Amino acid sequence: MVGPLEERFRTVRDLLPEYRVETTKGRIVVNESGTWQHNTILSQLLFQIVGAAAERGWEIWPNITVHLGQHADRFVPDLAVVPRFPRMAEEHAVLGDSTLLLVDVVSAGSTYDDYYVKPNGYAPAGVPLYLVVDPFRRSVRLHSEPGGGKYGRETEANAGEPLFLPPPWGFALDTGKLLGADE
Template sequence: MAKVLERPTTEKPTMQEAYKRVCDLLPYYRVEVVDGRIVVNEVPTGVHNDIISNLLLQIVAVVAANGWKLWTNIKVFLGPQADRYVPDLTIVPRNPRMWGADEVYGEETKLVVEVVSPSSVNDDYVAKPREYAKAKVPLYLLIDPDRAVVLLFSDPVGGRYQQKVEVALGAPLDLPEPWKLTIDTGQLFDADEPKTGSPG
């Protein structure tokens, strides 16, 4: 008996369908949707991972004392038809409200952290603060090793962050309530790693 072949569809997949296909094809990569573009993030470098590790050493006591969780591969839910971001580090409460199994509501987070890479500069500085603020992410920490600066976006109101603090790498940076913690940004790099760039 002859097998009937289905006619291939000519319909263009939706962004969400295309995103899911890329995620399925590349399960070990961080795949995001940024400004309507599917972005496959490069594998983090050793320096990139060291920055996250050194940050964790400074915040883990507060995280543990509050019963929060450290998540390194979770999507932040920005809305049903919105972008999809996978931060380098996300701090959440013990039982955060979720959109499905792999997306946490932005307003549920305690801190979202991104380390800038050469390919993500515009996304990290422009698109992500805008969308994180709309999703009511309370604190967005941006670490830029090339410019040697650290930025903290806070107080999301009306879809915009009302506060932005930028410090040169090496200066202290205060995390507000509920953290009550000062980050020593100079400790984000290991002593033997080069610090490129200059505060801008």
């Protein structure tokens, strides 16, 4: 059974396909495409993870809804890394526990959602790794070890400090390159 919020979400998503449309705590959030700084961070991240993803046959998706449960929010991260054949809830929605890494770059209007709302939605859905890149704080936070409805571990690195991605990744991100500290 599709509820009123889900119906409105689908309508807005269909009307605005060029935007990222999410539901967050009972509200529909429409995010514009990222700035050049936002996209530069994503590009630098892609340069660092694409080799590992390609070697393992994983896919990197820039625009997919993450299904967190039947009546849960619907988030659209900036990037999602998934196995070759992830389990899908719908054509446009991957199941949270069928992801390998979700990434959001903080924008002026997304700070609260990226730091607090999304981790509390992703952990119960079994999302193994959620990475938050914050150009304002010049830091990167990794949420890992989901269990009991929350993440068991949060690791933060400032620009220039390495941030280790646990297995199945098994390497450190260069946060200096992500946040422009190497310039």
